[in-house]
Amino acid sequence: MIKLKGITKTYYRGKVETPVLLGIDLHVREGEFLAIMGPSGSGKSTLLHILGLLDRPTGGSYRLDGIEVSSLSDDELARLRNDKLGFVFQAFHLLPKSTALDNVLLPFTYAGHFPEDANARARRALGRVGLEHRLHHRPGEMSGGECQRVAIARALVNDPEVIFADEPTGNLDQRSSLEIISILQGLHAEGRTIVLVTHDTAVGCMCRRLLRVVYGKVVSDEPVAEPTVALQQLQTLKEAAK
Amino acid sequence: MxxxxxxxxxxxxxxxxxxxxxxxxxxxxxxxxxxxxxxxxxxxxxxxxxxxxMASMGFGADAFYISSGGGRLGVRRGMKRAITLTPQDAASISQVDGVAHVVPHKNVARTQVTAGGNNTNTRVRGATPGWAAARNWPLLQGRFVSLTDIRQSARVAVLGTTVVRELFGDVDPVGRRLRIGRTPFIVVGVLKSKGSSGWRDRDDIILVPLSTATKRLSRDDKLSGMRVTMTDASRVEEVKTEVTNVLRENHSLLPGVPDDFLIITPDELMxxxxxxxxxxxxxxxxxxxxxxxxxxxxxxxxxxxxxxxxxxxxxxxxxxxxxxxxxxxxxxxxxxxxxxxxxxxxxxxxxxxxxxxxxxxxxxxxxxxxxxxxxxxxxxxxxxxxxxxxxxxxxxxxxxxxxx
Structure with missing residues (x-):
């Protein structure tokens, strides 16, 4: 589904060149749950931006579903993001003045045509993340965990082929983090492809495959032998709280 | 949605x-x-x-106005504002084919007017019997300037309501005396109020017979202007040309000398x-x-x-x-x-x-x-x-x- 070959990315600021990615090869198959880990400045976020078509690589080849994306125009990339990709960000990135429902409806606004059943689909997506009781709340009226669940619903609503999550638990407490990961694990169990960036080993161990990036290079790429089940952890946590 | x-x-x-x-x-x-x-x-x-x-002035489509002094409409005429029209001009114009009526008038400089103990300063205008009709200006009481008044240069006056208020208050002015400058007059009529037109109080006026204005109130018999009514509205331009010729001839203007009068048609004014x-x-x-x-x-x-x-x-x-x-x-x-x-x-x-x-x-x-x-x-x-x-x-x- 995703095939990267020799992807490089160099930032230019004036005459200073900052190479961030030094040639990444990566193959992500449908239904994988991949965690990209690495220290700050390793280029993992840049890699995710390139994978998510938010940024263009400086060199190399990126084929998404067999399409060479470097040859696509900005508008075509936007269309692909809308059609095939979903994003979850560390800072949630919800529109603060819009309700949860309106936030989830946002992708449809840019889908070319607004589907008849948009509202039903948005409600279903919010139901999927357990927020059917929060449809008309604004981000300011919800907890961080709830906001991130709205963001997941927004990523889900267009039924994307891949969900990208950039440090989705970075701003959350342990319990909310576990809730978010357990939702992602559930989505993976339904057959969705998920690529997640994190620097938290505990989160990394809840995915199925772990890619470590250091200084713009892949240093290890191996399956997680026994992924932690977030739901179990959550229950343990709840019992401990009692 | x-x-x-x-x-x-x-x-x-x-x-x-x-x-x-x-x-x-x-x-x-x-x-x-x-x-x-x-x-x-x-x-x-x-x-x-x-x-x-303009409508209340009776400036209909079948009339135009001739003003003394040359120049161009809308341009301050300054020194050219000489009083050049004469009773002879009025007589000649009334002979022009297509002209129905000529209603001349003469403005006397603003004058001090007294009656009893009151006095005011107002516009005094010499007019002919046709004046009120040409302006759609009906009388409130009494009568207007008559042909007999004109022949006799009678010292009779028709007052605007503002003048009546200033000089006589609530007293019925008809038949009373007043002085325009030093000349004594008798009030014979009062004009219906026209109201102010924004920048000028039109009721602040005294009308006297034209001949009285030229002979008794000023030193010349020149006219300030005249209203010319056509028999037919479609002939305005034609009559205008003919009137121009007549006036130039009367004033002995050589070709090339500009007109010393101004013809204003309602069209141009608008x-x-x-x-x-x-x-x-x-x-x-x-x-x-x-x-x-x-x-x-x-x-x-x-x-x-x-x-x-x-x-x-x-x-x-x-x-x-x-x-x-x-x-x-x-x-x-x-x-x-x-x-x-x-x-x-x-x-x-x-x-x-x-x-x-x-x-x-x-x-x-x-x-x-x-x-x-x-x-x-x-x-x-x-x-x-x-x-x-x-x-x-x-x-x-x-x-x-x-x-x-």
């Missing part, structure tokens, strides 16, 4: 989120549009007053008035256009700041699939809505101000549909024009940079 509706809703929600900015953006526009509206209302009002005044008010409106429109330009610049700058503050919102929209042009349209839509809202507010403020102007300052105003359209067009134009730079800035943001 259609897509257009969602886009509109998006814009309104964003604007509501940034309502303090939106209010700032609208202030300049409200002031600009309000003044534009007031200007048009006043311009329209003045035009209506002039038209109704054109002049519209031209004058149009140039006034054009000037004031220019002034408000400048203020609108300034408010446009303000809008642009505030929008630019707002775009920087909203970078992450734009990043989110881009991430979920908005194209550059979607962002461009959104920001343009927002500035258009702000500007249109500002325009409508400005229009309402302008309407309110012009009603206040009419009510408190007695400035005539009238609703001007063109002004209305100008206001809306202008504000929408300002919104679009000055929304372009912020919209381009927003659309040009790199999604990754924007999300940071």
């Amino acid at each position: 259609s897509l257009a509706w969602r886009l509109l809703k998006t814009a309104v929600i964003s604007l509501w989120a940034f309502r303090s900015y939106a209010a700032l953006m609208m202030i300049g526009l409200i002031i600009g549009i309000a003044s534009l509206t007031v200007i048009h209302q006043i311009g329209q009002g003045a035009q209506q007053v002039v038209s109704s005044r 054109k002049l008035i519209t031209r004058q008010s149009r140039s006034l409106v054009a000037m004031l429109t220019f002034v408000s256009a400048v203020s609108l330009f300034v408010s446009g610049v303000v809008i642009m700058n505030i929008m630019l700041v707002a775009v920087s503050e909203r970078a992450y919102e734009i990043g989110v929209r881009r991430a979920v699939g908005a194209r550059r042009r979607d962002i461009l349209y959104q920001i343009l839509m927002e500035s258009l809505i702000v500007a249109a809202a500002g325009g409508v507010c400005g229009l309402l403020v302008g309407l309110l101000l012009s009603y206040l102007a009419t009510w408190l300052l007695a400035i005539p105003t009238a609703f001007s549909p063109t002004g209305f359209l100008w206001a809306l067009g202008f504000s929408a134009g300002v919104g679009l024009l000055f929304g372009v730079a912020p919209a381009k800035k927003a659309a040009g943001l790199h999604p990754v940079e924007a999300l940071r």
Whole structure:
């Protein structure tokens, strides 16, 4: 589904060149749950931006579903993001003045045509993340965990082929983090492809495959032998709280 | 819920989120549009007053007016304003084919008028019996100047209501005496009130027989002007040419010497008035256009700041699939809505101000549909024009940079 070959990315600021990615090869198959880990400045976020078509690589080849994306125009990339990709960000990135429902409806606004059943689909997506009781709340009226669940619903609503999550638990407490990961694990169990960036080993161990990036290079790429089940952890946590 | 509706809703929600900015953006526009509206209302009002005044003067399509002194209509005639028309001219013109009536008059300089212990200063005009009819100016009581008065150069006077009030108060003036300068007169009639016409009290007037004015109140027998009525409205131009020839001959003007009189047709007068008010409106429109330009610049700058503050919102929209042009349209839509809202507010403020102007300052105003359209067009134009730079800035943001 995703095939990267020799992807490089160099930032230019004036005459200073900052190479961030030094040639990444990566193959992500449908239904994988991949965690990209690495220290700050390793280029993992840049890699995710390139994978998510938010940024263009400086060199190399990126084929998404067999399409060479470097040859696509900005508008075509936007269309692909809308059609095939979903994003979850560390800072949630919800529109603060819009309700949860309106936030989830946002992708449809840019889908070319607004589907008849948009509202039903948005409600279903919010139901999927357990927020059917929060449809008309604004981000300011919800907890961080709830906001991130709205963001997941927004990523889900267009039924994307891949969900990208950039440090989705970075701003959350342990319990909310576990809730978010357990939702992602559930989505993976339904057959969705998920690529997640994190620097938290505990989160990394809840995915199925772990890619470590250091200084713009892949240093290890191996399956997680026994992924932690977030739901179990959550229950343990709840019992401990009692 | 259609897509257009969602886009509109998006814009309104964003604007509501940034309502303090939106209010700032609208202030300049409200002031600009309000003044534009007031200007048009006043311009329209003045035009209506002039038209109704011309109608009340009996300046119908079948008449024109000859004034002493040359020059051009609408240009101050200064030294050329000599009194050149004579009773002989009036007699010659009445012989011209197509002329029905000639109603000459003579203005005497403003004079001190006394009656009993009261005195006032007023316009005194020598007129003929046809004068009142030519101006649609009926009498309130008594009688008008008669042919006998003219023949005898009688010392009789017909008063406007303002003069009556000043000199006689509530007493019936007909049959009473008054002095114009040092000459004693008897009041024979009172004119019905015509009201003020905005800049001049038309009831502040005394009419005396034309011959009395020329012989007893001034040192010459020249005429200030005359109204010429045609037998047929379609012959105005033809009669005008013939009258010009007659007058030039009477005044022994050689070819090349400019006319020492001026013929004003209602057509020309109307054109002049519209031209004058149009140039006034054009000037004031220019002034408000400048203020609108300034408010446009303000809008642009505030929008630019707002775009920087909203970078992450734009990043989110881009991430979920908005194209550059979607962002461009959104920001343009927002500035258009702000500007249109500002325009409508400005229009309402302008309407309110012009009603206040009419009510408190007695400035005539009238609703001007063109002004209305100008206001809306202008504000929408300002919104679009000055929304372009912020919209381009927003659309040009790199999604990754924007999300940071």
